[in-house]
Amino acid sequence: MDVLVVGGGPAGRALASACATAGLATSLVDPHPDRPWRATYGAWLDELPEGAPVAVVTGRSRVWAVREHRIARGYAVLDNERLRALPEAVRVVRGTVVARTATAVRLADGRVLRARRVVDASGTRESGGAAQHAVGVVVPRDGFLDGDEAVVMDWRRPPDAGTPDPSFLYVVPVSADEVLVEETSLARRPGLPLAELRLRLHSRLAALGVAVPEREERVRIPLDGVPRPGAFGAAGGLVHPATGYSVATALRLAPVVARALADGRPVESVLWSRRARVVHGLRMFGLEALLRMRPDEVPEFFDHFFQLPENQQRKYLGDPADLGGTVQAMAGLFRAAPWGLRARLAFPLQRAKGVRTPG
Incomplete structure (x- = not known):
């Protein structure tokens, strides 16, 4: 095969799709290819490429810092099913990579897969460095948003908190009737414990008389990991160190990286000018x-x-x-x-x- 992508998250699937579209024989290794994605992926609307799989769009955004800021900039929540979708030409291999080189990987079951180019899109892993952490739940929309908007940051202090660390509330619509409300620690070394974020989120909901659902979304994004050679997505250093965003950048750059691979150029030639x-x-x-x-x-x-x-x-x-x-x-x-x-x-x-x- 021409390209073997390791990792079946948004960045890995975007790159595999782009490589197949560019005419490259492409395989994708994913340990859980059928597992539904529980994360909610959002981005500024103007940072997404044309044709991005958008589920919900707002016309404006709002921030509460010391004062309120209304921003004439749309925000989007992505459609996970369309984000996961792959062309039929992409061969999906279920497995866990335990060793890799630039042209081959070895899976936990002993299989060896070879390609002209192996691209690591398996993400980054926390190691006690700086990280963004969040805990969120999906609740009825009423009382959280003022019309056609997303609340990107609300730094007002929650009713209850066990530490002085700052955190903000993030509220985005996920359907016509529901919103994701998420208590977020933007950056801390190490990441703020999820239990503390859960305490803060629950106290906000209690103050509004909103019941806490059983299902919870948890976010852990390493912010200061070292980009790995020949990698793409978070593994390749696309996480914005001061915001935690990376998916929109990966979607924009995936076709550019695919063209570079088709031309025999390394991933770094695109990512690291x-x-x-x-x-x-x-x-x-x-x-x-x-x-x-x-x-x-x-x-x-x-x-x-x-x-x-x-x-x-x-x-x-x-x-x-x-x-x-x-x-x-x-x-x-x-x-x-x-x-x-x-x-x-x-x-x-x-x-x-x-x-x-x-x-």
């Missing part, structure tokens, strides 16, 4: 700044961020190779911040210089 490496370092700088802020400074930081012009917000949150836009947004935020917050933003500079990326 010189500009992309510098942008990643600057985003790691942003992560370290967040990790060093006092709990009361985090809402203040986002209050200033969401007062930036919306094009600057997009540039920092979006294209992983937009060096000019990233610098412009970070400089604008630094100028807008008061002196105390500026000191926090400048402090992690030395650590950010040591960020490693492929190439």
